[in-house]
Amino acid sequence: MTERMSDADRHAQGMTTRREVLGDAHVNRAETRKDDFTADFQDMITRYAWGEIWSRPGLDRKTRSCITLTAMVAGGHLDELAMHVRAALRNGLCPNEIKEVLLQTAIYCGVPAANSAFAVAQRVLAEQG
Template identity: 45%
Template sequence: MSKTELFEKGLKVRKEVLGEDYVNKSIAGADEFTRTMAEWSTEFCWGACWTRPGLDKKTRSMLNLAMLSALGKTHELKLHVRGALTNGVTVDEIKEILLQVAVYCGVPAGMDSFRNAREAIKEVQGK
């Protein structure tokens, strides 16, 4: 992995939001094919975007939940539900975000998002 200042800032935030174990496993699992994408997303998504002063982590998490739900990116949604809980988004707030998705993006998108968010919430809560 490259060690630019932006990458290091991104790595720090990524670990804070997603958990050090998850990020370390993700980095260790990168191979020659996926390494560039892993570096790029850490540097630009986490380093350039998440470290900007305009929004706090909770707000960024809430936006990610809505966008990932709208796009039907369930694997990433589950990951970011866990991160959102870490960033102080409550289960009730997640529910409201997903209801908003259902209204504006369609009930199937909302239903799928609720199913996947419920799984992630149960994992975090240990239920």
């Protein structure tokens, strides 16, 4: 069982993890765009997605990236997929491993979803060099 953390500690841990996974540039852009309308949402995802889930010790970040890529394809979240392809590279996946994840999604999420995902990933990988 994990120890209880205050919301402030969870937010701090989440921000550290978020920056490590997504990169400072992405997080800085999100923080710059934050306003009264979106501040609560940004706080929630920082505390829960990044401070709770991505910070848990049970899975390594490569595995979490594989799961997240699959979830993005399954949900049709292509803008988020691009962000998480970049994160997957940062978390140590190579382009061939990303390709294998996307091939797997063709079977379980459908060929049209995987086709769109391959187009997004191809664009991101070309941008990343």
